[in-house]
Amino acid sequence: MSADDDKYPGESGRRRFVKGVVGGAALAGVGATGSAAVNSLTTSPGAGGGATEAMAIENTAGPAPRGMPQVPIEIQSDGTIKGVWPEVTQQTVQGRTIDVAEMELGGKTYSSEWYQFCGVETYEGIQPSYESDNVFYIGESPGFEWQSEFDAGTAMNIDMFENYETWGNGVGVDGLGKPGTGNWRSQDTEDTIPINVLRSPVIEQLAANGEAQAPDQDEPYTVTDDVQTWLQASTSQGVMAWLNKCTHFCCVPGFKAEGGAKFNASNEVYCPCHQSVYEPFSIVPTLFTARPRPDG
Numbered sequence: 653m654s655a656d657d658d659k660y661p662g663e664s665g666r667r668r669f670v671k672g673v674v675g676g677a678a679l680a681g682v683g684a685t686g687s688a689a690v691n692s693l694t695t696s697p698g699a700g701g702g703a704t705e706a707m708a709i710e711n712t713a714g715p716a717p718r719g720m721p722q723v724p725i726e727i728q729s730d731g732t733i734k735g736v737w738p739e740v741t742q743q744t745v746q747g748r749t750i751d752v753a754e755m756e757l758g759g760k761t762y763s764s765e766w767y768q769f770c771g772v773e774t775y776e777g778i779q780p781s782y783e784s785d786n787v788f789y790i791g792e793s794p795g796f797e798w799q800s801e802f803d804a805g806t807a808m809n810i811d812m813f814e815n816y817e818t819w820g821n822g823v824g825v826d827g828l829g830k831p832g833t834g835n836w837r838s839q840d841t842e843d844t845i846p847i848n849v850l851r852s853p854v855i856e857q858l859a860a861n862g863e864a865q866a867p868d869q870d871e872p873y874t875v876t877d878d879v880q881t882w883l884q885a886s887t888s889q890g891v892m893a894w895l896n897k898c899t900h901f902c903c904v905p906g907f908k909a910e911g912g913a914k915f916n917a918s919n920e921v922y923c924p925c926h927q928s929v930y931e932p933f934s935i936v937p938t939l940f941t942a943r944p945r946p947d948g
């Protein structure tokens with residue numbers, strides 16, 4: 653199957669999507685009885701793939717089958733924001749030696765498999781040993797107006813997000829955080845891995861206290877102890893990131909996107925293709941079947 657096969661399918665795509673949902677439900681059943689029993693490295697052909705549990709921003713409405721996976725971040729001493737890429741090790745699986753990028757982080761097993769869907773599994777940057785500085789860079793057509801003052805290829809920096817506690821774009825309420833789009837592990841290759849960064853006081857409070865008051869709802873946002881531990885490891889100074897590929901048919905959604913209001917998504921991440929909605933302040937473990945990389 654080529655990288656484009658699950659993008660914007662035509663008439664026959666609907667059937668494949670429905671099958672995918674049934675598969676997802678069956679997989680969820682597996683998870684209920686203990687996903688630890690599933691060996692995610694035994695699926696062939698290709699390298700890696702199989703049942704994978706990623707930490708994701710929750711899908712709350714629309715046809716998307718699950719949330720979009722988070723990219724854990726770190727901030728360098730000069731303020732540059734980069735994604736964490738696990739250390740690469742070699743493992744022998746069914747007689748073959750393959751590269752595996754996998755690590756324990758914040759109580760979770762974080763691996764390159766989190767991003768193996770929507771054709772991304774074929775991208776060079778998703779190969780465990782692809783050489784990259786892992787920095788997030790602003791792309792050719794950034795998703796937010798404030799980014800247009802920066803040239804494509806500018807490294808994303810915490811300084812760009814200084815007004816994160818008050819930022820707004822006229823959609824929904826102000827003060828939920830400041831977003832920016834970029835790409836990751838995509839230099840020297842034509843495949844662009846799109847990411848969305850969000851620096852938010854809500855994420856900052858959730859990581860520090862497990863709950864956060866926010867201007868878009870009366871009730872505080874809350875996370876479990878497990879998720880709080882994960883946020884402490886995967887975010888920094890309120891900065892989080894996710895792979896910005898809709899899990900439905902792979903469009904690029906937007907935080908506080910124009911058009912989301914009609915679907916009650918002014919303060920969420922909204923995909924304009926078929927109206928899927930994601931809640932960046934609800935981080936959930938998400939079990940799905942990662943696609944194998946084509947070789948390895």
Ligand code: FES
Binds near residue numbers: 714716928
């Ligand atoms: S809702 Fe269909 S691609 Fe996003």
